[in-house]
Amino acid sequence: MYKIGLTGGIGSGKSRVADFFQEWGAAVIDTDVIAHELTAPGGGAIEPIRRRFGRAMIAADGSLDRKKMRELAFSSPDARGQLEAILHPMISVVTQERADRAQGCYLVFVVPLLVESGRWRDRVDRICVVDCDPATQIARVQARNGLxxxxxxxxxxxxxxxxxxxxxxxxxxxxxxxTTLAELSRRARQVHERWCLWAIQQN
Structure with a gap:
């Protein structure tokens, strides 16, 4: 299957673009969604996180306390590395399992840290970046999350x-x-149509 790595900074709108691709027939695997599943109540990463960081990082409902963990992870590179050492192998396993079952005109991996990981260039046929300026990123995240x-x-x-x-x-x-939503859809549709053509040629 033709494979796309989709990335972009926080607040860039990569999830909205991925939704377009899925609506148009692509298979989409979002590693951020997988991470949320693993850190939900009963998720596979909860117990390892509890053992490493203590009960204070687990919310009352049994999920990861994302606010506390975010504050710790972004103030301590060591803590962030330890969290990634727990999550990333688990995310990789689930990602591969879903990729093996995927069906669609092509496959999109949504990976927020695709560039940072250095592991995706050889795993995909194309890398697509959803791009915006830093000021827009900040404004969107403030409106969305209140950070x-x-x-x-x-x-x-x-x-x-x-x-x-x-x-x-x-x-x-x-x-x-x-960028309006209609314009974003038009731009995404242009790359979608190219990928569909190349996916057919690859097969």
């Missing part, structure tokens, strides 16, 4: 720069502050 600009800046500092993402991109879908 402070300082908290968002810490998250962004742990992600690849806009320049680094674009340097790795085979395709770019611009989603800046001036």
């Amino acid at each position: 402070t600009s300082e908290a968002i800046a810490r998250i962004m500092s742990a992600q690849a720069s806009r320049k680094d993402r674009l340097a790795l991109a085979d395709d770019v879908v611009l989603n800046d502050a001036q």
Whole structure:
């Protein structure tokens, strides 16, 4: 199956673009969704996280306390590394299981840290970046999650720069502050149609 790696910084709109591709017939595997499943009540990562970071990081409902963990992870590179050491192998296993069962005109892996991981270039046929400027990212995340600009800046500092993402991109879908939903759909549709053609040629 023709494989696309889809990425973008926080607040870029990559999930909305992935939704378009899925609506148009692609198979979509979102590693962020998998991470949320693993850290939900009863998720496979909860007990290892509890053992490593203590009960304080587990919410009353048995899920990961995302606010506390986010604050710890983005203030301590060591803690972030330990969390990633728990989550990333589990995410990889689930991702591969779902990829093996995937059906669609092509397969999209939505990977927020695709550039940072350095592991995806050889696993996909194309890398697509949903791109926007940092100021737009901050405004969107504040509107969506209510995080402070300082908290968002810490998250962004742990992600690849806009320049680094674009340097790795085979395709770019611009989603800046001036982009309407209709325009975003049109831009996404253009790359979708190219990928469908190439997927047919590959088969």
